[in-house]
Amino acid sequence: MNNKETISLQLNQICYTYGSKEILHEIDCTFYSGQITVLLGPNGAGKTTLLNLIAGLNQPQQGTISLNHHVLQWQDQRYKQRIGYLMEFPFYYPSLTVVEMMRLNGGLRNIQRGQLEDRIMHWLERFELQVYHNHQMDALSQGTKKRVALASTLLHEPDILILDEPTNGLDPDQVMIVRNTLQEYSENGALILLSTHIIGLAEKLAQQVAILRNGQLVYCGDSTEDLEGLYVAHR
Numbered sequence: 001m002n003n004k005e006t007i008s009l010q011l012n013q014i015c016y017t018y019g020s021k022e023i024l025h026e027i028d029c030t031f032y033s034g035q036i037t038v039l040l041g042p043n044g045a046g047k048t049t050l051l052n053l054i055a056g057l058n059q060p061q062q063g064t065i066s067l068n069h070h071v072l073q074w075q076d077q078r079y080k081q082r083i084g085y086l087m088e089f090p091f092y093y094p095s096l097t098v099v100e101m102m103r104l105n106g107g108l109r110n111i112q113r114g115q116l117e118d119r120i121m122h123w124l125e126r127f128e129l130q131v132y133h134n135h136q137m138d139a140l141s142q143g144t145k146k147r148v149a150l151a152s153t154l155l156h157e158p159d160i161l162i163l164d165e166p167t168n169g170l171d172p173d174q175v176m177i178v179r180n181t182l183q184e185y186s187e188n189g190a191l192i193l194l195s196t197h198i199i200g201l202a203e204k205l206a207q208q209v210a211i212l213r214n215g216q217l218v219y220c221g222d223s224t225e226d227l228e229g230l231y232v233a234h235r
């Protein structure tokens with residue numbers, strides 16, 4: 001991925017309710033290409049709900065999402081093609097091998113066959129997964145499954161990358177590989193938004209931070225060296 005276009009993704013007064021329960025309240029925030037924004041917040045704050053809306057899985061009941069100041073219609077296919085979304089608990093077919101699972105994901109993204117094999121090799125190597133290429137998905141550890149899902153998310157080289165707790169269950173070596181890969185990917189021009197509970201990871205990755213509490217965005221702005229202090233100050 002090498003994106004020369006500047007992208008901004010704006011959330012404007014986004015609200016979401018499940019039944020009568022308000023989960024997200026008037027969320028305003030803008031994300032930019034070439035930057036990593038880390039979304040922080042306690043359990044149940046609404047992070048996954050917000051990421052699902054931005055990825056186009058669900059539709060906000062109120063508010064708009066704009067790409068470069070153009071309001072997006074829900075299910076805009078051109079927007080969806082630009083997005084890579086790693087869900088907190090990625091779906092996989094247990095009986096497929098790693099390569100078969102990646103071919104399936106690449107096929108769903110309409111990547112041409114010749115190109116697909118090269119991309120699969122590239123991302124398998126990037127996440128040190130070559131050794132597992134022929135292993136069945138359900139025989140992998142949780143952390144390895146997560147890395148396969150992340151590699152699959154990058155196959156179509158999206159310029160908007162949304163990741164829900166991407167390092168959950170990864171060992172420290174793998175966290176480092178993921179961190180370096182995301183930094184490099186962002187430097188190549190991608191817009192990255194990720195949620196995590198690990199403040200140390202956020203400190204290393206984030207140019208921008210968004211803090212969500214009880215469905216309200218209590219901070220959206222520059223990251224700082226003392227992110228824990230910022231987080232505590234926005235209780």
Ligand SMILES: Nc1ncnc2c1ncn2[C@@H]1O[C@H](COP(=O)(O)OP(=O)(O)OP(=O)(O)O)[C@@H](O)[C@H]1O
Nearest residue numbers: 018019023041042043044045046047048049050088
């Ligand atoms: N399908 C659903 N139906 C009803 N309520 C839901 C549904 N999904 C999530 N919720 C509620 O929405 C709120 C926000 O959940 P969400 O998963 O977005 O939080 P989160 O910040 O991602 O939490 P965590 O850090 O634990 O992953 C919670 O109160 C949750 O119970």
